[in-house]
Amino acid sequence: MSDSGRRRYTVIGMGAVGGYYGARLAAAGHRVRFVARSDAEHVRAVGLRVESPGGDLLLHPDDDAIEVHRDTTGLEPDDVVLVAVKTTDADEAARLLAPVVGEGTVVVALQNGLLVEQTLAEAAPGATVLGGMCFVCINKIGPGHVRHLDFGTVTLGEHVAGDEPAGVTPAVDAVAADLEAAGVPARRIADLATGRWRKLVWNIPYNGLSVVLDAGTDELMADPATRALVADLMREVVAAAASCGHPIDEGFVDEMLTTTEAMTPYAPSMKLDFDAGRPLELDAIYATPVAVAAAAGFAMVRTEALHRQLRFLEARARRR
Amino acid sequence: MSDSGRRRYTVIGMGAVGGYYGARLAAAGHRVRFVARSDAEHVRAVGLRVESPGGDLLLHPDDDAIEVHRDTTGLEPDDVVLVAVKTTDADEAARLLAPVVGEGTVVVALQNGLLVEQTLAEAAPGATVLGGMCFVCINKIGPGHVRHLDFGTVTLGEHVAGDEPAGVTPAVDAVAADLEAAGVPARRIADLATGRWRKLVWNIPYNGLSVVLDAGTDELMADPATRALVADLMREVVAAAASCGHPIDEGFVDEMLTTTEAMTPYAPSMKLDFDAGRPLELDAIYATPVAVAAAAGFAMVRTEALHRQLRFLEARARRR
Numbered sequence: 001m002s003d004s005g006r007r008r009y010t011v012i013g014m015g016a017v018g019g020y021y022g023a024r025l026a027a028a029g030h031r032v033r034f035v036a037r038s039d040a041e042h043v044r045a046v047g048l049r050v051e052s053p054g055g056d057l058l059l060h061p062d063d064d065a066i067e068v069h070r071d072t073t074g075l076e077p078d079d080v081v082l083v084a085v086k087t088t089d090a091d092e093a094a095r096l097l098a099p100v101v102g103e104g105t106v107v108v109a110l111q112n113g114l115l116v117e118q119t120l121a122e123a124a125p126g127a128t129v130l131g132g133m134c135f136v137c138i139n140k141i142g143p144g145h146v147r148h149l150d151f152g153t154v155t156l157g158e159h160v161a162g163d164e165p166a167g168v169t170p171a172v173d174a175v176a177a178d179l180e181a182a183g184v185p186a187r188r189i190a191d192l193a194t195g196r197w198r199k200l201v202w203n204i205p206y207n208g209l210s211v212v213l214d215a216g217t218d219e220l221m222a223d224p225a226t227r228a229l230v231a232d233l234m235r236e237v238v239a240a241a242a243s244c245g246h247p248i249d250e251g252f253v254d255e256m257l258t259t260t261e262a263m264t265p266y267a268p269s270m271k272l273d274f275d276a277g278r279p280l281e282l283d284a285i286y287a288t289p290v291a292v293a294a295a296a297g298f299a300m301v302r303t304e305a306l307h308r309q310l311r312f313l314e315a316r317a318r319r320r
Numbered sequence: 321m322s323d324s325g326r327r328r329y330t331v332i333g334m335g336a337v338g339g340y341y342g343a344r345l346a347a348a349g350h351r352v353r354f355v356a357r358s359d360a361e362h363v364r365a366v367g368l369r370v371e372s373p374g375g376d377l378l379l380h381p382d383d384d385a386i387e388v389h390r391d392t393t394g395l396e397p398d399d400v401v402l403v404a405v406k407t408t409d410a411d412e413a414a415r416l417l418a419p420v421v422g423e424g425t426v427v428v429a430l431q432n433g434l435l436v437e438q439t440l441a442e443a444a445p446g447a448t449v450l451g452g453m454c455f456v457c458i459n460k461i462g463p464g465h466v467r468h469l470d471f472g473t474v475t476l477g478e479h480v481a482g483d484e485p486a487g488v489t490p491a492v493d494a495v496a497a498d499l500e501a502a503g504v505p506a507r508r509i510a511d512l513a514t515g516r517w518r519k520l521v522w523n524i525p526y527n528g529l530s531v532v533l534d535a536g537t538d539e540l541m542a543d544p545a546t547r548a549l550v551a552d553l554m555r556e557v558v559a560a561a562a563s564c565g566h567p568i569d570e571g572f573v574d575e576m577l578t579t580t581e582a583m584t585p586y587a588p589s590m591k592l593d594f595d596a597g598r599p600l601e602l603d604a605i606y607a608t609p610v611a612v613a614a615a616a617g618f619a620m621v622r623t624e625a626l627h628r629q630l631r632f633l634e635a636r637a638r639r640r
Contacts, residue, residue, distance in 0.1 A: 209629075212532060212533075212629065213532075213629060213632055213633065215632070215636075219632075219636070220632075223631070223632045223635055223636075225627075225628040225629075225631035225632050225635070226628060226629070226631075226632045228628060229625055229628040229629065232624075232625065233625075301621050301622060302621060302622070302625050304552075305549055305552065305553075305622050305625055305626075306625075307545075308545040308546060308548060308549040309529075309532065309533060309545075309546070309549065311543070311545035311546075312533055312535070312539075312540075312543045312545050312546045313533065315543055315545070316535075316539070316543075
């Protein structure tokens with residue numbers, strides 16, 4: 001805890017998510033250390049810029065309470081560590097995480113997919129690990145430059161081994177309160193595993209179909225055929241979650257469809273990764289859920305088919 | 321029957337299929353009338369050219385027993401009519417068919433998909449209707465110019481209302497014998513409906529995936545992910561056929577996979593249609609099988625998902 005009484009944050013990764021939420025926390029008075037490989041020099045020179053309907057930000061290490069580091073080696077442990085790197089960098093995230101975790105550190109996985117908290121818990125034994133799911137339309141448009149388009153709620157729940165509901169814990173409440181004070185809507189959930197499956201209800205159809213069909217969410221929703229396919233995929237994820245002991249309320253699929261239709265036209269993160277030639281988060285978003293559901297006796301047939309199309313496209317993109 | 325004792329043929333459509341099989345029959349001494357809208361002038365001037373590992377052909381209306389017509393109005397009925405237009409032109413095919421069907425005429429649907437014989441039987445009441453399924457790698461590369469790459473077998477069965485097996489009928493035997501004498505391998509089948517489902521085992525995965533993933537059969541088979549998806553789709557078609565009372569022998573899926581792997585790299589017809597901006601045969605190859613299986617209580621989940629992706633891509637291509 002700093003002298004101001006505010007929790008200090010380390011943000012691993014300066015992609016759209018790390019940049020946006022880290023900047024909001026810094027603007028609210030938290031000391032925020034960013035760990036950013038490629039963006040470090042740019043931010044030291046020019047600052048971290050966020051454009052947002054909720055107010056633009058330009059934070060500079062000389063004037064504001066932000067620091068920029070290229071690595072975590074030699075850094076002290078911090079109160080809260082936000083892990084905001086892609087799940088495709090899991091080994092690197094584990095390596096960066098270890099030095100900044102000490103007694104009482106809360107680690108928050110601001111990542112997509114299933115079993116991501118398990119991975120961090122193994123890398124940081126003894127830490128309190130939260131899952132944070134961002135429902136936000138946000139793009140990184142250049143070094144140290146993030147454009148926030150719409151939404152922004154972070155849903156927070158505490159991870160416990162075995163995926164039982166942990167309840168709304170003090171750590172969840174503390175991080176949620178910090179976010180709210182920084183102007184970021186936060187939801188506290190008692191059951192993280194169900195929350196993760198709910199997030200997949202959106203991620204599985206839109207991420208994959210946007211890549212396979214080279215289309216944004218608006219195009220996918222405007223065509224009755226793909227709208228029906230999105231809905232089928234969503235219902236399949238809901239059924240898989242129920243088979244794994246994480247029932248999702250009826251009506252959630254319709255809510256997701258309606259919310260997405262009302263969104264600013266948007267390219268999901270996997271589409272941006274694909275177009276930029278970056279690795280896709282296929283394990284966390286597709287392979288792991290399919291395997292977890294299969295172990296519970298449920299075959300995610302449509303999801304598996306979409307996953308196989310994505311594997312083909314990613315492998316071909318790597319060859320070209 | 322002509323003076324030579326050989327059956328006379330009318331071929332409706334001068335795409336790859338009509339051009340190739342019509343040319344083979346003409347070269348074997350049958351009088352063959354082609355009905356070709358856009359190619360008529362070219363063939364009258366230059367002839368019909370077929371390149372094939374089984375021997376090249378160049379047939380000219382002045383020298384050979386071929387005729388080229390732009391329409392069937394005013395033509396006499398013929399012994400056999402091969403319908404070799406896309407199923408997307410069903411109304412036009414019915415209109416062209418009527419004048420050339422008389423007593424004893426045999427109509428052969430050299431078309432893809434399910435229920436295509438029913439459509440022709442309605443357009444030509446009283447005619448004997450056969451289904452002909454071509455297992456052939458063949459491309460039309462220009463007006464009146466067909467390139468035959470590999471294979472060529474035509475599987476023939478007679479259509480009867482209600483889809484019961486008709487047995488190997490005299491009409492099936494007669495057309496098969498003509499094809500064989502023309503150097504085209506022919507298979508006579510007793511059960512056309514099962515034959516149509518067997519053909520879908522190949523058509524459903526390769527046609528759709530080649531369009532959605534912009535890939536040839538060789539690429540789809542070389543990647544383990546898409547090879548597994550192809551196999552899953554094939555097994556789904558086999559299960560659908562069984563639900564509709566048309567069991568397909570175990571081992572057929574493996575046979576199709578192995579045959580396709582051994583093929584010259586090949587773009588399925590739907591891929592060629594898509595790349596050329598032509599309509600796709602989505603009703604005959606996807607919508608109808610899905611609906612027929614659903615009526616029998618079987619959900620073709622993967623096929624339906626692929627169909628919806630294809631609908632999206634076709635609609636977008638039409639808008640662009």
